[in-house]
Amino acid sequence: MKHIKTLLFAAAAIAAVCCACNSAPEGSDPRVEKLLRKMTLEEKVGQTVLFTSDWSVTGPSMRQGYIDDIRAGRCGNIFNAYTAGYTRKLQEIAVNETRLGIPLLFGYDVIHGFRTIFPINLGMACTWDPEAIERSAQTAAREAAAAGLHWTYSPMCDITVEPRWGRISEGSGEDPYLGSAIAAAMTRGYQGTDLAADNTLLACVKHYAAYGAPQAGRDYNTVDMSERWLREFYLPPYKAAVDAGALSVMASFNELDGIPATANAHLMQDILRDEWGFRGFVVTDYTGINEMVCHGYAADEKDAGRLAMNAGIDMDMQSASFFNYMVDLVRSGAVKESTLDEAVRRILNVKAALGLFDDPYKYCSPERETSETLTEANKAEARAVAAQSMVLLKNDGVLPLRKGARTAVIGALAASKDDLLGSWRGAGEVQSVPASIADAIREVTPAVYAEGCKETGEDRSGFGAALAAARGAEQIVLVIGEDCQWTGEAASRTSINIPGVQSELLEKLAATGKPLAVVLLNGRPLDLTAESAAAGALLEAWYPGTMGGYAVADVLFGDVNPSGKLCVTFPRNLGQVPIYHYAKNTGRPYVHPEAKYESRYLDSPNEPLYAFGHGLSYTTFSYSDISLSGSSFSAGGTVEASVTVTNTGDKEGTETVQMYIRDLVGSVTRPVKQLKGFKRVTLAPGESAEVSFCIDPETISFWRADMTWGPEAGDFKLFIGGSSDVVKEASFSYED
DSSP states (O other): OOEEEOOOOGGGGGGGGSSSOOOOOOOHHHHHHHHHHHHOOOHHHHHHHEESSHHHHHOOOOOHHHHHHHTTTTTOOOEEEHHHHHHHEEEEEEEEHSOOOOOEEEEEEOSBSSSOOOOOOHEEEEOOOHHHHHHHHHHHHHHHHHTTEEEOOBBBBOOOOOTTGGGGSSOOOOOOHHHHHHHHHHHHHHOOTTSTTTTOOOEEEEETTTOOOOOOOGTTTTTTOOOOIIIIEEEEEEEHHHHHHHOEEESSSEETEEEEEEEEIIIIIIIIIIOOOOOEEEOOEEETTTHHHHSSSSSSHHHHHHHHHHHOOEEEESOOOHHHHHHHHHHHTSSSSHHHHHHHHHHHHHHEEHHHHHTTTBBBEEEEEEHSSHHHHHHHHHHHHHHHHHHEEEEEEEOOOOOOOOEEEESSSGGGGGGGGGGTTTTOGGGOOOOOOOHHHTTTOOHHHHEEESSSOOOOOHHHHHHHHHHSSSSEEEEEEOOGGGTTTTTSSSSSSOOHHHHHHHHHHTTTTTTTTEEESSSSSOOOOOHHHHHHHEOOOOOOOTHHHHHHHHHTTTOOOOOOOOSSSSSSSSGOOOTTTTBBBSSSOOTTTTTTHHHOOOOOOOSSSBBBBOOOSSEEEEOOEEESSSEETTTTTTEEEEEEEOSSSSHHHHHEEEEEEESSOOOOOOOOOEEEEEEEEEEEEOOOOEEEEEGGGGGGGGEOOOOOOOOOOEEEEEEEEETTTTEEEEEEEEEE
């Protein structure tokens, strides 16, 4: 029997146990102070300016105006510029042709891979494997750093319970505990233990804060919530990344409590710097400063620049507000020069921590760009993580498929290489994808492909060919979902149904009576009520990345036993949204099926279709009752909770053991369940493992009525199982 023990910490304290990277010296670098004394006001402002390259429009080039601004010291940072050769040319201008020779900082959206694309972040979170996620970030950092990049706009730490919001695809789902573990892992993966190493990237914590809670699920929309809810459920992942050593933070687009984040001193000063001790710099999101005029918070763009700098913003991404107005704002006294100096100091100290003052070209390596990019090792890691990210939602014995059996592969998405990459695919290119899902299946078994229908639209003309292919096959794989551009930024939906006539095609295929497995490509939870009823198996594959076609085939044919668990709840219908596992009870909880005056729907169960933490395997696991080392504990003490997990099937498999706690009575109401720990365990058939969790006062702490953090005496329920809705229960108490 294996014995596995894990020490638990409350979500807000996860990051405290993460070793901060040795990424910057204490205090300011002496070279930075020397530079500050030499800089003109215009040169200082230049270090706060971040402009984009024209790469996406014209290839590797820069408009002449920006080139002149770099030469004049009026633009100290560039994003959307990469490759070793291109960044070196731009860096040479900054180092050799400016008065002070301050190197440029190059940033890019390396979100779930650079050239080798891993699954979208929502998919990676379903691995529940921070170590694998950290490795994926290391791979991305190696590739990007070799291409001249210093800085990635990741990790995205936005908790969300809103499937209509397109950017749910970029985050880690709904839970602050899991999200905190992943945020810290990604930060460590990008930055390593030495930020000055030539194979690391500066991490950027985004979008600070609460960007994932837009009203109506519409991107960029208003956010409003209590301070308590913000601190307990939305802020922990940002703090985890900061505590793990991240030295840049990106302000979010949204307003919070009536103040746009870009000018929210409570977020930037009170919490981020004063409470959390953040030592890096804060950058806006794209044109975030100027957008405060549309918010109705700033009178004009000059006023917006004043508000942003005085609130704690250090760098202006693309708005040109600092570029155009900051010199005048300082000279007029609207912004103190000492405030500007502090912003410049933070930026220059990060450049020093990256080693740019020692060697401005260390990241521009054509040799490493070739040797580190899309290597066989990188692709193997991406394939493994992709398979691990997939969640088997349903299986009536259809999966794994039989190798050698005639297989009909149907759906436009089955033949698409582009959609495998998902949104925000960095520098990933479709020509680097070796196989679509259909291609990969053909390498395993005899297969015929039919499109059936597109992802969108009402065209049913391909139904006949698809049904003919299905009738001639022994098993069917239908790949349906969303076009990859239907998720990500500015991709919100008012419906979470599978678009077009794809579900209609599914019903017709199901009527053939052939074994039917549905593979889902999507970037958000969907309403799968009808699809779940029709399909014999449902495999949630998300957008699995460069090697995603092979990874899907690995899982479908049983070469990989699925182990993914949902990091976000799947509702039965849009009317249940928002729905999440840490909701609170009401004064009239739904208990009696025949009762009307309880918190319930008339036309739907309260329970989701697939709960947070759900995910099946090709084997089965049993759980013993929970064993506690004691029935109570007090300050300075702990109680240990253990279960024995047994693989009761005939295949080796990996189970994620999850622990949840409920505080029965508090000075403020508490959620019905909160994730407080998890542990992955791999077991051979018939093998057992004892999995233990140590519960201490920090585990049960929360933001109490007086807004202090800590535990309260009382009784607690403990839940351990393989999903938030399938658990064993026990009880314990805490005494002051």
